[in-house]
Amino acid sequence: MTSGDSAAFLRDVVLPTIAKGVIIRRPAMVALVERLSLDDRAVRRMQRLRARYGEDPLLVRNPVRPQAVIFRHEDLRRVLDQAPDPFSPASREKRAALAHFEPHVSLITRGAERAEGRAFSDDILDSACPVHRMADAFVAVVEEEADELMRVAAPSGELTWDMFFAAWFRIVRRIVLGRGARHDHELTDMVARLRRRANWAFALPQNRSLRERFHNRLRDHIGRAEPGSLAEMMARRPDGPRTHPSDQVAQWLFAFDPGAMSAFRALALLLAHPDALEMARGELKSGRSRTDLTFLRAIIVETIRLYPTTPMILRETTRDVEWHHGTLPRGSGILIFTPFFHRDDERSSDAHRFAPMNWVGRDPTDVPAFVPFSAGPGACPARHLVPMIGSAMLARLLMHDRAISLMATKRLDPSLPLPGTLDPFTLRFALPA
Template sequence: MTLGPAEQARVLGGVLAPLLAQGAIVRRPRVTVAAERARSDARAAAVLERLAERHDRRPVAVTLGPRRLVLPLHHDDGRAVLDASPDPFSPASWEKRAALSHFQPRGVLISPLEERPALREWNERALDTGRPVHAAGEGVVGALHGIADAVVRGARRQGGLGFDDVDGPLWSAARTVTLGPGARDDTVLTDELQALRTRANWAFAVPQRRALRARFSRHVLDHVRRAPLDSLAGAGVARGGNPLLAATQVPHWLFAFDAARIALWRALAVAAARPALQDALRAEAVDAAAAGGVHVLPLARAAVLESVRLWPTTLVLLRETVAPTVWGDDVLPPGHGVALVSSWFHRDPDRRPAADTFDPGFWDGTDWTGPAGSVEPWLVVPFSAGPVVCPGEDVVLLTASTLLSDLVRDVRWSPDSHPALADDPLPPTLAHEHLRLRAAAA
């Protein structure tokens, strides 16, 4: 059902515009702080809640010039779209192609349908999709321990940390995991990526910086050629790829680690405000350190997943039909857009109070189980879902959970900002850039 002018205006002004303003590819700090103060996600949820009540949770459509965009409002409809990706619901939507082409024009996420299977299959081999611990996990985790130790020393010395203090070390972790220790201190590489991603926020509205992208691509290729086997790029080359292929996919891996950094910092902030949760994470960390080796760390993983559920790092999941598609009484033509607002499904008002509660017990591995006794299907997709689920989910969770575990093992954290994180319900919007924590010896 296409909405009338008044309802379309509310969706555009109250839902889509605030999400775009925060930055689809890289967050705009001032806007995210303003969004937190304005509780923009709560306002967006209120708009969608009114639509869901009025239209019996049937999908609704808005028009943006020549573009028509369907918004599913029922969990079953959202799941059906994700399960039917990439055909007929392709992840390579017009908006996504315009944005991601600024820095990863050959990435699997926006690849043509005929090229996608081979690229997807190689990404899954390179990233060990479906395995909680990557085959190169020992080298990856060893590098992360060193980076976390440096953060802990800084926290003890300063008495606390803000996101600006961990921004650099967490990017070092991303570069090391992806490309090996030779990239650990190469801040120029991620500065180039950041400049391209900032441009990508404007998608088709600005021209691409092709010279910068070419320089960045050569820079990535140089690292890929030197990447050891216990890095993601090195493992990918060894598993049937080649440096040129790997270099086209690495920009998206680095892009994904930016979201992992944000989710980790929010999870640590919640743990800092909740002593019982922090103590449980510390006990898990101490046991893992005593045993040595690489561990799955189920509580730390679940805490990271809860962070992404409550504050999605992918604000909207976009799809586009690649063929005429029957949906109820309508037939969507090829090129028709679909937008799933992550926070609407994750924080569905009909699922309160659980929707606004931080509880790692809601997770069984990477599967959402929800509160005890929950029987209604609930679409919780921190890493998307269906055939195009993020192939790097396990690697991201291994990295983020290892760092979270290391950070709480020998430090007792407490909130220096956002004391409200101690209690449920948790705020609908959380600007990670302004989270500050105090640190003391555990």
């Protein structure tokens, strides 16, 4: 690739993603990226590179090290299916970022330590099961907090991101740690402060004392093993010496934040698309179990397809790997730019359309070009739990007697292609009296 194209790739694809914040979003930057349509431009740049160089992985010179960018669907699946060896999720950039707050999380460890941490998340999050074994208890929490959210929002007649976020994290703390953590906003604030540092990865020193305080507090909550919470399941599970439960749970608390953004965006997309809204209401009237709302779950997955919260999936080769026309040396970076695969309008007519039906009865990890939750052995262990909790939240908000509606609907006009960015922080919903 020419140095001009490498520079264009860094400017159009990498820079906007980093500016928005990889580990925690910077609201001002998200707004700017939306205003300037930079996420759309990133996908177009990828398409141009493909037209110019073909579909083999492209080696990009970036300031950290050479990185192979993936274009072909088969290559995408090969990289994801062959984790953690030879394509390790524990890339150098990710290690630098996540070590700020969870140095032993499975995503950035290797060998037996990764295996133990990953098995812990798989077990407790019931990663293989569409309906978590504690789903009934979780849905009850979601419904209680959704009702409380509507009570809080009612006097102003408006539902905003801040209100939604506060309610969402009450749900998260209760599901993960139990009712005793319901009001522990400080825990959520501490992890947010650590994540803000993590956005700077190598460029900022770690705040070890804050990290230690955060983990001590988290361990106290986990140690209560409150009935009805994931902490109860953790207490029943024998841990190995390298499980590091509080590091795995820190990742869950972090990852529930994109869950909130996705649920809030999903609410907006649903209210902006009358056909889908009618189907969702039909599903609610059908009496289907709130733990397994097929269509509303598909709404969440489709939202994450359109607005992937992990736009860059990074891998690093653990040994030399033979590839099409040469060898990818050990220690090479690999970059999967998810929006390119999800929004490739040269390959899919639904790229910029809200099409939740595409996910009904289908596990996204089985569809080659769609990787909202990654795929293969490194796929997100909450890929069923997130749509379950998100759909229960949407259901409760839709069933409320104050009919909720999206304000400033022009942003999501269903007759136009959907924009590449949807800033969740500025979405607003009206709640007429």
